Amino acid sequence: MDGIDRHIRATEDLLTLLDGLFAPGADRWTAGAAGWWDDFYTDRSRPVPFFADKPDEHLAAWVDTGRITGRRALDLGCGPGRNARHLAANGFEVDAVDLSPRAVAWAREATGAAPVRYLCGNAFDLAGTELTGPYDLIHDSGCFHHLPPHRRISYLALLDRLLAPGGHFTLTCFAAGGMGSELPDAELYRTGALHGGLAYGAESLRAIFAGLTVRELRRMRDEAPESPYFGEPFLWAAVFRREA
Numbered sequence: 001m002d003g004i005d006r007h008i009r010a011t012e013d014l015l016t017l018l019d020g021l022f023a024p025g026a027d028r029w030t031a032g033a034a035g036w037w038d039d040f041y042t043d044r045s046r047p048v049p050f051f052a053d054k055p056d057e058h059l060a061a062w063v064d065t066g067r068i069t070g071r072r073a074l075d076l077g078c079g080p081g082r083n084a085r086h087l088a089a090n091g092f093e094v095d096a097v098d099l100s101p102r103a104v105a106w107a108r109e110a111t112g113a114a115p116v117r118y119l120c121g122n123a124f125d126l127a128g129t130e131l132t133g134p135y136d137l138i139h140d141s142g143c144f145h146h147l148p149p150h151r152r153i154s155y156l157a158l159l160d161r162l163l164a165p166g167g168h169f170t171l172t173c174f175a176a177g178g179m180g181s182e183l184p185d186a187e188l189y190r191t192g193a194l195h196g197g198l199a200y201g202a203e204s205l206r207a208i209f210a211g212l213t214v215r216e217l218r219r220m221r222d223e224a225p226e227s228p229y230f231g232e233p234f235l236w237a238a239v240f241r242r243e244a
């Protein structure tokens with residue numbers, strides 16, 4: 001050891017270095033540690049829209065009508081498990097992963113005996129070990145938009161590794177013009193913060209997920225409080241397919 005930090009020799013080393021440019025605990029990105037998110041789930045009675053036990057409206061619309069079918073599903077950043085439970089109720093064997101032990105404990109309690117296997121940890125670390133594809137459906141509601149830009153590389157690698165040919169990827173994320181930061185990627189690194197999550201434009205999403213076919217990309221419906229579905233108009237509701 002010469003005491004000089006010159007350790008980068010592979011992509012993952014670089015991604016880890018970039019993780020470190022965002023102050024741990026200062027924002028929702030915690031470089032794969034549970035910190036910020038675990039605190040977020042301490043009080044289950046807070047009026048957080050996605051604490052309500054109902055599935056995303058577009059996920060339900062595609063699954064309940066049989067436009068998305070299959071045997072295995074993965075819920076990425078599952079939180080208290082509302083979407084994972086809906087998929088299990090529709091016949092999927094579900095794996096669901098979240099960084100936060102509190103979220104996973106809540107999800108397990110709320111799910112009971114339904115076939116959902118909850119895993120606590122960083123999805124990128126677990127992909128290929130605990131999370132083995134292929135999955136016919138990968139759903140993400142609100143995880144992707146909390147990742148720093150460079151982790152899109154890890155995210156695309158995860159989809160590439162785990163999504164079955166012919167499988168679907170469904171996404172809920174902040175839309176530009178609503179909630180979420182519209183600062184350019186470079187500015188996020190300059191400020192060392194994700195500013196509450198990243199807003200995406202439709203063209204950015206098409207470009208990032210260019211390896212998949214867009215089946216639907218629209219603003220989420222604004223679901224009324226009494227609706228059995230979750231929907232907020234500041235979010236994208238997206239459905240992609242990996243061609244067989």
Ligand SMILES: C[S@@+](CC[C@H](N)C(=O)[O-])C[C@H]1O[C@@H](n2cnc3c(N)ncnc32)[C@H](O)[C@@H]1O
Pocket residue numbers: 032037038050051076077078079080081082083097098099100103121122123124140141142143146
């Ligand atoms: C906005 S919350 C949404 C929770 C849930 N999907 C829902 O909509 O009810 C985002 C979740 O992503 C989780 N998360 C963020 N980064 C993650 C990672 N790298 N691996 C696993 N979970 C992650 C957080 O712990 C948090 O529970």
